[in-house]
Amino acid sequence: MKTTPKHNERIAKMTFASVYPHYVTKIESKGRTVQELHQVIEWLTGFDNDKLQELIDEKVTFETFFGKAHLNPNASLITGIICGYRIEEIENTLTKQARYLDKLVDELAKGRKMEKILRQ
Template identity: 65%
Template structure:
């Protein structure tokens, strides 16, 4: 089992915020991306952050977007669509969306509209 599975989502979330804000994007845009992927609205996300939910629990509770399989490309040298472990793939989907947001991609493209 990967260590990231038992890491709290709240411990990584500030790094996502920093990453996108450094590139001129907003926390609100990040939260929109997370909601698109997981179905968690602002209050559900806040609840997970406050509760110290692990990545495993976070994605167990998520309603993954039916278009998540359209997320392709490389994150940390790994092809997202080739990740075999379902939980790790969901984490990589999120990483990829955060990367695209930080790289200035249009929100419609990030959200696979």
């Protein structure tokens, strides 16, 4: 399935703070911790706990969130289907980055080992 310009714009304008609580709920309901979630986010973006909280408090959009991120060089190893989209086929850079994060959160919630999630 291909993303549309409307879909890409919706992701760009969505705030990270609005999605973050859903990530927490998803992983905690499966027995994972917020610390593990933060480890995954830091691996992908380079944001430590303080910077992550600052971005949440500022209610930055995903466009700003990923614009400030230093994406892990191994992020391109994140593949598969998330939300009906094959990650490696997504052409819009921002949408692909947002789906990388969704995929990592999904893997965490499914109980995958941290070494595998972090592509080590």
